[in-house]
Amino acid sequence: MSKIHSTAIVDPKAELDSSVEVGPYSVIGPHVRIDAGTVVGPHAVIEGHTTIGKDNKFFQFCSIGGAPQDKKWDGEPTRLEVGDRNTVREFVSFNVGTVQDEGVTRVGSDNWISAYVHVAHDCQVGSNTIFSNNAQLAGHVQVGDWAILSGFVGVHQFCKIGAHAFIGMYTSLTQDVPPYVLVSGNPAGARGVNLEGLKRRGFSREQLDGIRSAYKLLYRSNLTLEEAKTALLAEEERLPAASADIRLLREFLGTATRGIVR
Template sequence: MAQIHPTAVVEPGAQLGENVSIDAYSIVRAQVRIDEGTRVGPHCVIEGRTTIGRDNRIFQFCSLGAAPQDKKYAGEPTELQIGDRNTIREFCTFNLGTVQDAGVTRLGNDNWIMAYVHLAHDCQVGDKTIFANNAQLAGHVHVGDWVILGGYTQVHQFAKIGAHAMTGMNTSLTQDVPPFALVTGNPAQSRGFNVEGLKRRGFSGERIAAVKQMHRILYRQGLTLDDARLAIQALAQTMPEAAEEVAMMVRFLAESSRGIVR
């Protein structure tokens, strides 16, 4: 059975799985569903059409599922979806989606979200990311798997951050960040690629060499973005062991709508 502190408020209609715990003075509204093993700290407010998966740890003073900070929002039945095994630290704010996008704000699995992080409406965050304190995502931002955002990183609406990318502290992003890139500054600039992160994740030397070559094509050869994409696509023939990484980069560059950080 769920463990609910006597001072917590869980409205009729809320669905709580086995071994869910709701700590003191937290509020869980009627349309919320929380799956097995998730722990909600004190003084949290979880509302709206919010679904939270298994074995999450939500620390005190979080606001999850509030209406989006969008003047166009008119109370439509949009959602917030949070996956499994996430750590969500103090004072985080995750908003519902809007009908101007997919209608869902989404956080995947196994993410480590530190204090004061904001996920605005319609953000899509993958798995195994790390967001340091005060990382702030505006609306419609997409973040791939294994991304690391340094403290106080600010991300412009509609920007995309590719898998395995990393930002330094106080980075301001107004353009897209390609997969594997290491960027920092205001405005952000490329500082190389996230080689240490790839080593820690078990990438082979051949795969890391392919990522390095893609970085050279993007940033060292003076090519237009379209020409760089074609040159990277050709690497699949000469570096077949990195076909997955090449395909990821080609797809990201083809879908980029804001241009990339250079």
């Protein structure tokens, strides 16, 4: 029995694994590829040059692979790539990229994307993230693995959010957020280390102590950013159990282009 509902419109050129399910009244465009086990709910639209991996679940009324909300876009065949095992809830929108960047928007694997989330053109979203309802990414935003965006978070274009960061509800981000840092408020401010999240992910006591020590150097030692980078390098050598975690933080600081939330 076909797993594509009789009322769905699937372009003959689309490439769908035989196990893909497509619900009533959904529309799948000609340049779409969907791998095994993925379920597309009713009234969803998947278009553009879009590649979707395995075992994803798209709920009703999603808009996936649509044109960028960018006046510079002129119909170029830019792309959207979505990984595996993502849950994408109602009214979520993912846009394809633009030629002003890499030309591709990417969403990794094992992400939980709640209702009304928007991922704009050229965003790069890692894996195991959580986006609560109405979290909004402008263009060219980067989000690291395991980051959590609470409800109604708004992220300015070109901002970067590091791995394991936590962004509190209603926060408006206009600067980069380093890994492990908990940020909230308007204007956004650093409130500490995302300890609860790190504990849930099995970070050891030694790792947590090292990350807290690095946070104090960055945020509570009255050091300039360059001085903090030097101090963090010394911490890597002093705390071998947390050296990889501190290195991740230090290397992120070297890529921050909008300044960091402090």
